[in-house]
Amino acid sequence: MELLNVALPKGRLGEKVYGLLKAAGYPCPAIEEENRKLIFENPEAGVRYFWVKPSDVAIYVERGAADIGVAGKDILLEYGPDVYELADLGLGKCRMCVAAKKDFRDSADRLLRVATKFPHIAARYYSAQSREIDIIKLNGSIEIAPILGLSDVIVDIVETGKTLLENDLEPRETIVPISARLIANKVSYKFKHEQIAALCERLEARKNP
């Protein structure tokens, strides 16, 4: 049988996801060794894992280079890839929030300047409120934008709120809760249906024993 290609997000979330898959019967001893390889196979379990940048997982899956993968709901909402979203893994839980300086007073008659890594999510959220905004796309250290007066608010992921607090910011509105999702390429899902359905079932069984 052909191996199931699994794209894992590099980093802490990816390691947790691998732990989940290992426990569900898809171990790959090679991946647990310390080395710099990026692709790992275990033909006995029928899987091939590879590490990619978290925001790229959806691209690998959408284009079929990976059959399945794990991506945050934030990435799926931002890029809208054409993939199946098969399970909420309940890992990496956080929320997409609007945050501002504690003393910031919003008034609806002004153009709101929004700094974010997620321009599509921010634009959709405010356009649903018919609010005109000025989006400032940043690639990191979003929290600094309101402090330096670059923006009025930020739209970003909030896990504990500690970073916000330390920078004298506070979450104002929750846009959407975020967690890690198991995604699948639409065509792989059909041609490797038994393999993917079995994996989903075993993951589900681990979630609700």
Next chain:
Amino acid sequence: MDIMRGEERAGLRLRELYRRHGYLPYRMSKFEPYDLYVRNKSFLVSEDILTFTDTDGRLMALKPDVTLSIVKNAREGGGLQKVYYHEHVYRTSPAAVGYREILQTGLECMGDLDLFAEGEVLYLASESLEAIGGGDYLLDVSHMGFVSALLAGLEEDVRSALLRELGRKNASGIRSVCAQAGAAKELADGLCRLALLYGPPAEVLPVLEGMVRGPEAAGALAELSGLCGLMESRGAAKRLRLDFSIVNDMSYYSGVIFRGYLPGLASGVLAGGRYDNLMRRMGKTGGAVGFAVYLDQLERLEKKDSFDGDILLLYNKEDDPAAVAREAEKLIRQGRVVRAERQAPAGLRYRDVIRFGEGGGR
């Protein structure tokens, strides 16, 4: 045949297939008035349209779609119109930047449809995939009537949110939309089950029977089983799968819809369905069913020859050109691909290199 690209060969095979089933060729202009597409934007695969101003000042568009043009010119009353086409369309694709020219072959059957006519279109869809995929393919079928019966009575925005989650097979998404809309738990359960169903008709049809509520769903299921039975009797059901995650805009599509896939191609190569609602929107009375095969992706499946030719015939300045010509001609007559030149061309590979006057030459 070797000089033809895969998409050209496939296009020929498909047109021959449709012609043999009595479909007539349909030729059309590359342009249509922009108006036609503006009025039906959500029918199109992508909403971007290449436009230009015609000499009389009218805003024109390079065809992003063929079906709209055919439906526009469909004649009213009396039997069926069966046509096939082979055309370029111009549109953007979500995965790529900018406009692309896409070669598309397909057919439409319009008028007073019956189960035979609809079954024939589905059969030709599966034969098309067989012809271009070499036997390994899947044809997924869904029925919008069955889905819309489940969603009846819901607000427009809830319905479209549910259709979107159904298209992603996202059970947790379906549950959260239902919860937010205050819909019955029974609806959420049913939709989740429908989203995750995938399999051959013999497996899935009995499950669907248990989900029928009301005459609309019963009618849709009867039509679906009828079509699957017809495919079975024509020996074409082996690669048929039922999958309700294929969803299309309900304001255009009314009944059965289907998609075809080949292994190794990350998106579908065939898409079609029954679009009576589009006919009605364009002021026509009959029904319509058809599909398109996207040939542009096929080049990915082709195995590239690792040589640029069979023989490189190298000659010198002093050699008699007439003798070189005779030698080249002799090799070509033997069925070889021969390139004759004084020096080896950079970057090209040949199976054999022959120096004129040595080895095979004289």
